Every structure is written in structure tokens, then in C-alpha cells.
Amino acid sequence: MMTVSLADWFSETANWAFLIIALPTLFAGWRAVSSNNIVRAVLYLVVALAGTAALFFMLGAPFVGWTVVLVYIGAVIVLFLIGIMITRAPLGDTTDLSHPIKVRIPVALLSFVLFGVIAYAAIDSFSNTMLEPFEPTSTRDLANLLFSRWVIPFEVVSFVLLAALIGGITLARRDDTGGKR
Amino acid sequence: MTIIQFVLVASALFSIGLYGVITRKNAVLVLASVELMLAAVNLNLVSFDTYLADQLHAGQMMSLFIIALAAAEVGIGIAIILMIYRNLHTADVDELNEMKG
Numbered sequence: 405m406m407t408v409s410l411a412d413w414f415s416e417t418a419n420w421a422f423l424i425i426a427l428p429t430l431f432a433g434w435r436a437v438s439s440n441n442i443v444r445a446v447l448y449l450v451v452a453l454a455g456t457a458a459l460f461f462m463l464g465a466p467f468v469g470w471t472v473v474l475v476y477i478g479a480v481i482v483l484f485l486i487g488i489m490i491t492r493a494p495l496g497d498t499t500d501l502s503h504p505i506k507v508r509i510p511v512a513l514l515s516f517v518l519f520g521v522i523a524y525a526a527i528d529s530f531s532n533t534m535l536e537p538f539e540p541t542s543t544r545d546l547a548n549l550l551f552s553r554w555v556i557p558f559e560v561v562s563f564v565l566l567a568a569l570i571g572g573i574t575l576a577r578r579d580d581t582g583g584k585r
Numbered sequence: 586m587t588i589i590q591f592v593l594v595a596s597a598l599f600s601i602g603l604y605g606v607i608t609r610k611n612a613v614l615v616l617a618s619v620e621l622m623l624a625a626v627n628l629n630l631v632s633f634d635t636y637l638a639d640q641l642h643a644g645q646m647m648s649l650f651i652i653a654l655a656a657a658e659v660g661i662g663i664a665i666i667l668m669i670y671r672n673l674h675t676a677d678v679d680e681l682n683e684m685k686g
Binding site for chain 2: 408413416426434436446449452472475476483484492502503507511512515516518522526530531532533534536538541545546553554564569575
């Protein structure tokens with residue numbers, strides 16, 4: 405296992421690209437949970453998810469990256485925006501989206517302690533171990549694995565999606581004939 | 586590149602998501618914060634997949650499954666929020682206290 409000093413770390417071009425992706429991702433994530441405008445919060449979530457997709461590309465997982473772009477940014481965000489629309493949430497700036505500051509400060513401390521614990525454990529275990537050089541995973545390899553070694557989880561996920569489809573229809577359908585109301 | 590930089594970004598995103606889940610009052614934004622936590626978990630899985638050079642790509646597979654389950658979860662979640670809004674005319678999780686003893 406090779407290790408790296410801080411000066412060496414900054415001399416590598418890929419790490420600057422990492423910083424250019426990671427810092428806006430974290431900022432957008434923070435704004436997504438702290439913004440007072442509900443539409444902006446969801447749109448900041450788009451930026452944060454796009455940042456994780458870009459990090460997947462850096463890690464040599466282009467198929468997972470594109471899946472995030474298609475499923476999260478393409479479909480899930482649209483669902484969120486529709487959810488905002490049908491619940492008639494206030495579209496302008498409002499202080500009604502989050503708890504008051506006396507709740508937020510202890511929760512922020514709790515989250516920071518959680519981050520500190522995970523970061524301490526990770527740094528303690530891996531400190532500055534370099535990633536070995538790697539090739540991007542080809543979609544062909546992933547597909548071969550998905551339909552051989554991982555076929556049972558794949559079928560289970562298909563069944564869960566079917567159950568979610570039926571459940572979603574049953575929940576959201578307006579039942580005018582009989583039943584309650 | 587080191588493994589630690591990706592793990593640190595993932596843990597920071599996870600903590601931010603936890604903060605959002607607890608402090609947000611609007612149900613749609615609580616779901617959005619959960620999505621942020623799931624994205625952090627995916628980042629962690631994929632980075633350790635690359636770190637271990639796994640021949641079975643267990644990390645990438647698991648993150649693909651998590652993405653599929655998250656999409657299903659959001660669909661059901663939005664349907665439940667829609668039904669709550671229809672019956673109680675609010676999407677504020679603080680006002681859903683009918684089961685309070």
C-alpha cells in the first residue's frame with residue numbers, strides 16, 4: 405500500500421478535479437437542507453446528486469453514474485416537484501420549512517459529532533492509503549455479473565418495484581365508489 | 586487519489602442528510618433529505634468497490650439496487666404524503682400528531 409503526503413496530494417491533477425466537484429456538492433447538500441425556499445431546496449438537491457454522479461465517474465463507475473443521472477435527476481426530482489405542487493407548499497421564501505433555531509443548533513451539533521466519529525474511524529483505518537490504478541468498469545461486465553451472480557437480488561428488486569407500483573396506485577387513487585367517504 | 590477523500594465527502598453528506606431529516610418540517614423535504622443520505626451511502630459503497638478492486642463489483646451492484654429501492658421509496662412516500670394532504674390538508678410532519686398519547 406502506497407501512502408501520500410499532503411504536498412503530493414495537491415500536486416496531482418485529479419485531486420484538484422475532485423475538490424472542484426466535492427466542495428460544490430457539499431455546499432449544495434447543505435443548502436438543500438437549510439434553504440428557506442422549497443423549490444430551491446429541491447433544485448440544490450439536483451446539484452448535490454449530480455456531484456455524486458460526477459464522483460462515481462471519477463471512481464471508474466460510469467454505469468452507476470449514469471443511472472444516478474437518469475433515475476434521480478430525471479425521475480425522482482420530478483416526483484419531488486409534483487409532490488410540492490399537489491401539497492400546495494408555499495413557493496416563496498418562508499421560515500415554515502424548518503424547526504426553529506433552538507432545535508436546529510443541537511441537531512447540528514449531533515450531526516457534526518456523527519461526522520467526527522465517522523471521519524475519525526475512517527482516518528484511523530485508512531489514513532492516506534492511495535487507490536491502486538484502476539480501469540472504469542465496463543457496462544458489459546456489470547451486465548454479465550447482474551444476470552449471473554446477482555440474479556436473485558435483481559429478481560427481488562423487480563418484485564419490490566412491482567409491489568411499489570401497485571401500492572402507489574392503490575394509495576393515490578381517489579376512491580369515489582364506496583369505502584370510507 | 587486516496588480512499589479517505591471519498592469516504593470523508595460521503596460521511597459529510599450523510600451527516601448533512603441526517604440534519605435535514607430531523608430539522609425539516611415539510612414532509613417532501615424530509616424525503617429529499619433521506620435521498621441525500623442514500624446518495625452518501627452509494628458514494629461510500631462505490632468508493633470501497635474501487636478500493637478493493639472487487640471482481641464481483643458488490644459495491645456497484647448494491648448501489649444500483651439502492652437506487653432502484655430509493656426510487657420505489659420516493660414513489661410510495663409521495664403517494665402517502667398526497668393522501669395525508671387530502672385527508673388532513675397539511676404536509677407538515679409536526680401537525681400529524683393524532684396518535685400522540
